[in-house]
Amino acid sequence: MYQVKLYNKISKQGLDKLDPAKYTYSEDLTDYDAVLVRSAKLHDVEFPKDLKCIARAGAGVNNIPIDKCSEQGIVVFNTPGANANAVKELVICALLLASRKIVQGVNWVKGLKGTPDIGPAAEKGKATYAGPEISGKRLGVIGLGAIGVKVANAAIGLDMDVWGYDPYLSVDGALQLSRSVRHVTDLNELLANCDYITIHVPLTPDTRNTINAESIEKMKDGVRVINLARGELVDVEAMAKALESGKVAAYVSDFASDCILAQENAITLPHLGASTPESEDNCAEMAVYEITEYLEKGTIRNSVNFPNLKVPYEGGYRICMIHRNIPNMIASITAAVRCNIENMGNRSRGDYAYTIVDTAEPPTEANLEDLRAIDGMISVRAL
Structure with missing residues (x-):
């Protein structure tokens, strides 16, 4: 069990x-x-x-x-x-929130509670909260994984001109991406030409602060930026300064920070992306x-830490081994098994590797101990 x-x-x-x-x-x-x-x-x-x-x-x-x-x-x-679909839908919502000053307008109308003739009074303020349509505007999508591809394709359906950037675009991603999306190979080209920018990449040491003072400076004046991926992808202090100066017209984020909350043209959500x-x-x-x-x-x-591996399994005797990715491991493994090997699979990823061996006879405890004793072996289990 x-x-x-x-x-x-x-x-x-x-x-x-x-x-x-x-x-x-x-x-x-x-x-x-x-x-x-x-x-x-x-x-x-x-x-x-x-x-x-x-x-x-x-x-x-x-x-x-x-x-x-x-x-x-x-x-x-x-x-x-x-x-991916949940986040995609919220990105579309964020595009509209960034454009039409919807949140600001809602908050203003709430403040009119108790005002005589509230309907006409509310309508008089609508000019303050006017904003552009997204149709015909250019959207830059940084990261074309499962979410980025859905966002790009949905934006095409909303008549936006979509540019996408991803140096690691997978074959599956490329096949799913609309042909109408312009795939650019230079991030700076996307930054300089897009009216809206949304980021959809994992947080790594290389992607931390992808959007920073330098990258914001390369963007169009009045750009609108969306970050529903990870808070640390954006340098919030640089974004706050850009909002104050008007360089960035609006910023929608799923991650709260004090300096962003203080900005009039920032909208912060309580991490609703997948909710x-x-x-x-x-x-x-x-x-x-x-x-x-x-x-x-x-x-x-x-x-996220070991190689993916699937070996067809028919319910026989199977040994699963996680080990370091070093020379002669396969030879050491096959020597230690000491019985007929019917099937085998091995994949490596960086410093680690994973090996599956199917045998004709059940491995003895001595076999398993010999495998565990191999230099570089991390774990051994028999199914």
Whole structure:
């Protein structure tokens, strides 16, 4: 019986995919094989020795100690694309909020409560909150992953002229991207030519503060910027100065900061990007699928720290090994197995690699101990 530790509230639609004959789950477990988590911070958690995998029901994994997990042979999954539609819809909303001063207008009308002839009084103020239409304007999409592609295609449907930038555009992304989207290879070209800019990239040391004082200076005067991806992608102090000067006409963010909240033309949302019941269900279902595939078959998909690998499994004898990506590992593994190998798969990713071996006979405990003793081996388990 596999034990699954829950952090945060996980959608019942996802948890219902756990076979009760094989799995138990609870927030109170102390020894467990897998973790399902949303936003809870795990950096200070002491993981049990039997923990094999963590699945984040969402895209970002900043709340998980990736390096620590890698060293302990714990596979970390995320759920790319599961919340893409929810974020896409909020980006479209943000485009309109940035243009039409809707929030400012709503707040002004609320302040008229108790005013005689409130209807005409409210209408008299409408000129203050006028704003441009988005149709015919140029939108720059930085990052063409699952969300960026959906945003770009939706904006095409709204008659916007869409430019996209992504030096790592995948084949799948390219196939899904509308032919009407102009794919540029120079970020500066996008910055200089777009009326609206939205960013959809993961937070890494290289992408932190992608939008900063220097990049803002390259943008058009009166540009409108949207960030529903990660707060740290934008230098908020530089953005605040740009809003004060009028260089940036409006900024819509899903991440609160004091200096941005003080700006009249900034709209800050309480991290609503993936806050839909459909998104929570999709993320939970994908996360559950990832951990069950790994625990039962050894399949790794959507891992952020180890290579993805799927070897067809017919329910025989299987050994799954996480190890360092160093020379002669495969030769050492096959020598230690000491029985007929019927099938085998191996993939590497940076400093780490993953190997699956299917054998004709069940591996003995001595075989497994020999495998664990190989220099560079991190974890070994038999299915």
